[in-house]
Amino acid sequence: MSGVIDVSARIPDRLTFWQRLYLPEIFRGMAVTLRHLVLNVVNPRRMPTIQYPEQKRNYSARFRGKHILKTREDGTLKCVACYMCAQACPAECITIVAGEHPKIAYEKYPVVFDIDMMRCVFCGYCVDACPKDAIWMTRNYEMAFFTREEAVFSIDRLRESKAEIDAHGYGYRPYYPGDGTTPPTDASRLPVVAGSGERDALRQAGVALPNRHVGAGPLNATSQAAKFTA
Amino acid sequence: MTVATEPALSPAAERLRGRLAGTPLAGRCEVADRDLPTIEVSPDAWPSLARFLRDDPECRYDLFVDLFGVDNLRRPGQKSRFETVVHLHALARNEHVRVKIPLPDEKKPALPTASEVYPAADWFEREAFDLYGFDFTGHPNLRRILCHDAFVGHALRKDYAPGQRWFFAEEDMKAPEWATHTDERAGHFETQTISIGPSHPATHGIIHLIARLDGEKIIRAETNIGYLHRCFEKMSETHQWNQIVPYCDRLNYVSAMINGVGFVRTAEKMLGIEVPDRGRLVRTILSEFTRIMDHCVCIGANLVDIGALSNFIYLYQNRENIYDLIEACCGARLTVSYVRVGGLAIDVPDDFVPRCRSLLESIPLFLKDVQKLVDNNRIVRQRLQGTGVVTREQAIAWGLTGPMLRASGVPYDVRRARPYDFYDKFDWDVPISNEGDNFARYLVRIEEIRQSLKIIRQALDILPAKGAVSSDDWRVVLPPKDAVYHDMESLIYHFKLVMEGIRVPPGERYEWIEGGNGELGFHAVSDGRGGPYRLRVRPPCFANMQAFQKMVIGGTVSDAVATLGTLNIIAGELDR
Numbered sequence: 185m186s187g188v189i190d191v192s193a194r195i196p197d198r199l200t201f202w203q204r205l206y207l208p209e210i211f212r213g214m215a216v217t218l219r220h221l222v223l224n225v226v227n228p229r230r231m232p233t234i235q236y237p238e239q240k241r242n243y244s245a246r247f248r249g250k251h252i253l254k255t256r257e258d259g260t261l262k263c264v265a266c267y268m269c270a271q272a273c274p275a276e277c278i279t280i281v282a283g284e285h286p287k288i289a290y291e292k293y294p295v296v297f298d299i300d301m302m303r304c305v306f307c308g309y310c311v312d313a314c315p316k317d318a319i320w321m322t323r324n325y326e327m328a329f330f331t332r333e334e335a336v337f338s339i340d341r342l343r344e345s346k347a348e349i350d351a352h353g354y355g356y357r358p359y360y361p362g363d364g365t366t367p368p369t370d371a372s373r374l375p376v377v378a379g380s381g382e383r384d385a386l387r388q389a390g391v392a393l394p395n396r397h398v399g400a401g402p403l404n405a406t407s408q409a410a411k412f413t414a
Numbered sequence: 415m416t417v418a419t420e421p422a423l424s425p426a427a428e429r430l431r432g433r434l435a436g437t438p439l440a441g442r443c444e445v446a447d448r449d450l451p452t453i454e455v456s457p458d459a460w461p462s463l464a465r466f467l468r469d470d471p472e473c474r475y476d477l478f479v480d481l482f483g484v485d486n487l488r489r490p491g492q493k494s495r496f497e498t499v500v501h502l503h504a505l506a507r508n509e510h511v512r513v514k515i516p517l518p519d520e521k522k523p524a525l526p527t528a529s530e531v532y533p534a535a536d537w538f539e540r541e542a543f544d545l546y547g548f549d550f551t552g553h554p555n556l557r558r559i560l561c562h563d564a565f566v567g568h569a570l571r572k573d574y575a576p577g578q579r580w581f582f583a584e585e586d587m588k589a590p591e592w593a594t595h596t597d598e599r600a601g602h603f604e605t606q607t608i609s610i611g612p613s614h615p616a617t618h619g620i621i622h623l624i625a626r627l628d629g630e631k632i633i634r635a636e637t638n639i640g641y642l643h644r645c646f647e648k649m650s651e652t653h654q655w656n657q658i659v660p661y662c663d664r665l666n667y668v669s670a671m672i673n674g675v676g677f678v679r680t681a682e683k684m685l686g687i688e689v690p691d692r693g694r695l696v697r698t699i700l701s702e703f704t705r706i707m708d709h710c711v712c713i714g715a716n717l718v719d720i721g722a723l724s725n726f727i728y729l730y731q732n733r734e735n736i737y738d739l740i741e742a743c744c745g746a747r748l749t750v751s752y753v754r755v756g757g758l759a760i761d762v763p764d765d766f767v768p769r770c771r772s773l774l775e776s777i778p779l780f781l782k783d784v785q786k787l788v789d790n791n792r793i794v795r796q797r798l799q800g801t802g803v804v805t806r807e808q809a810i811a812w813g814l815t816g817p818m819l820r821a822s823g824v825p826y827d828v829r830r831a832r833p834y835d836f837y838d839k840f841d842w843d844v845p846i847s848n849e850g851d852n853f854a855r856y857l858v859r860i861e862e863i864r865q866s867l868k869i870i871r872q873a874l875d876i877l878p879a880k881g882a883v884s885s886d887d888w889r890v891v892l893p894p895k896d897a898v899y900h901d902m903e904s905l906i907y908h909f910k911l912v913m914e915g916i917r918v919p920p921g922e923r924y925e926w927i928e929g930g931n932g933e934l935g936f937h938a939v940s941d942g943r944g945g946p947y948r949l950r951v952r953p954p955c956f957a958n959m960q961a962f963q964k965m966v967i968g969g970t971v972s973d974a975v976a977t978l979g980t981l982n983i984i985a986g987e988l989d990r
């Protein structure tokens with residue numbers, strides 16, 4: 185704790201004669217700007233300006249950019265369609281439709297996994313929410329599109345690809361406590377064993393997949409309204 | 415057998431009860447002790463209570479902080495469906511008080527205005543009228559403020575379904591009555607009414623000033639706001655506690671970190687959980703860096719408005735460097751979403767302390783350059799000195815807080831008045847000025863940057879090198895990821911927390927901190943669900959902006975531009 189200081193008392197209320205002459209102060213100011221100019225010319229690396237797009241900013245390994253869906257060693261998605269990321273998402277921009285895989289012993293997999301990039305606020309809550317280490321973010325922030333439809337990224341654009349990681353690198357991912365930089369490894373990285381296929385039979389016996397939810401345009405307002413009716 | 419005794423009142427509540435006892439108000443209001451001393455009063459007695467609270471020599475609640483509505487439709491067991499809640503502050507004793515006014519008439523909720531007693535109540539009452547439909551009888555200008563004039567219904571009522579979409583036309587907007595006709599008086603130029611904004615480079619956001627000019631002097635003005643209204647409070651009611659953090663970033667987007675800290679503090683206090691020291695210190699350090707950015711943006715933009723560009727670039731370089739640090743911590747520059755209820759999203763990177771220290775070295779260099787350019791420059795002095803003057807009395811009456819209030823000579827800083835986190839452990843000064851003009855506000859902000867640097871330096875010294883940044887209460891904070899992957903119990907906690915949200919015990923609470931431009935408070939009402947029942951943010955910009963239309967009277971248009979710059983209006987917070 186300490187006191188209170190009066191900042192106006194420290195600086196004279198009226199300018200001195202020389203200061204009122206204006207020009208001396210102008211030259212003093214020019215000395216400041218000139219110093220910056222000279223230093224920048226002598227050492228261009230000092231300049232903070234980034235010549236985008238020729239030059240790109242170096243973001244940290246925690247950068248929250250475009251999402252990727254991680255894969256197991258056999259190339260299938262780690263995601264088990266548990267809907268936790270969709271529930272955690274404050275922007276309600278993840279649409280998942282779960283399916284029962286006929287071949288593998290895992291209970292579910294995502295038939296549809298869409299992220300509406302126009303709604304996404306890149307908060308990383310989906311990454312924090314995933315219990316399967318299935319969704320990470322990359323440092324890719326160049327996602328411009330021309331139509332609203334293109335803004336909805338489906339599994340083919342979200343699936344992890346080596347080319348994308350080589351170009352941009354991993355961004356925000358589940359961090360272990362401690363040094364916080366160790367990329368997580370977990371059991372779901374391994375290929376899964378083949379199942380008997382009996383769920384497939386169950387499905388054919390009439391368990392229908394839910395229809396893909398189509399909201400009222402990009403604002404998806406009806407989902408909100410339905411939850412909290414009058 | 416035990417005898418139920420009434421719990422002892424806090425000294426503040428005791429004093430209130432004692433002072434009220436001898437007055438005619440005694441039978442009409444009740445004093446209780448909640449998180450704040452709370453007075454419950456009937457609507458008809460409210461203006462006289464307001465006058466009493468302001469004028470009584472032992473109460474003197476002189477600063478009007480906040481006024482808002484609550485709709486108890488889905489909260490059974492309350493006295494009435496609608497209630498108005500008012501927060502007042504006594505500058506002499508640094509005490510808050512809450513006044514609750516239950517409105518008995520559910521069909522036509524009405525209460526008398528307090529804007530004669532507290533001029534600052536004006537816009538807050540308009541907001542409650544707009545969003546709840548409360549009729550403030552006697553209010554001089556009761557019309558919508560955040561929603562469009564053609565909006566039907568009252569958006570924050572619980573029976574108004576969120577997510578409805580409206581289309582509005584500009585023609586449906588109402589200009590104030592006085593602006594619709596010319597005013598020709600003998601001996602005058604013909605006065606003319608002009609519009610500054612909504613999209614004007616000097617308004618830094620979308621703000622609309624309608625001004626009547628006599629020659630070059632502004633003789634009457636009114637501000638229209640609400641162009642950036644995004645229903646923050648309504649959306650909070652449909653989201654979980656943690657999901658509101660990204661929304662908070664977008665309130666005052668120049669100081670995103672501070673908003674998040676302010677919000678989670680309310681939830682943490684309601685839950686009664688403790689954040690580890692390391693987490694709180696990291697929050698403090700980043701909040702102070704954010705405050706520096708906020709002041710840099712304000713000063714830089716203000717100087718650009720009056721024609722000095724280099725300062726803007728030098729100050730923004732600080733901001734750039736601070737953003738790099740913040741991005742390394744949380745992965746985003748502007749919309750940080752770094753805090754969580756109970757701590758932080760992740761620990762800071764290993765090189766956090768050295769990076770902070772190098773920023774502490776570089777920021778003062780840029781400040782020095784700016785001061786060399788500005789302090790004794792005659793043009794700057796003439797533009798800023800003596801313009802936009804707010805006297806001490808006016809500042810208090812208009813409910814200003816933050817650098818605005820301090821530049822008018824009132825040393826009210828929440829970090830000092832009600833120290834939270836570690837602010838009472840640090841050695842720092844509250845800069846004030848008695849001038850109250852634009853130049854004083856510039857000087858106060860520059861000095862506050864230096865004081866923030868001082869605070870950061872001390873916080874870095876006591877920052878524990880290792881340790882948790884979040885609480886380990888897994889009902890509130892997500893368990894560590896390796897435990898979630900391998901351990902069933904952790905997975906269950908994780909699942910419950912993500913799917914249901916944090917179960918905050920029912921009740922209500924107001925917590926306030928020092929934001930970038932004033933007292934930033936969050937009042938939350940919980941009904942035990944995973945999200946708040948009602949979340950009210952006390953936006954400092956709102957009160958500051960309210961004063962603007964009075965501050966510009968008598969000045970020129972160019973003075974108005976300089977004044978708007980020193981107000982540091984962030985439309986995201988103003989309009990919410």
Ligand code: SF4
Pocket residue numbers: 269272273274275276277278299303304305306307308309310311
């Ligand atoms: S980053 Fe945030 S907004 Fe985007 S999909 Fe994930 S949770 Fe939703």
Ligand code: SF4
Pocket residue numbers: 262263264265266267268269270280313314315316317318319
């Ligand atoms: S939380 Fe993970 S596993 Fe669950 S649906 Fe989302 S990405 Fe898939």
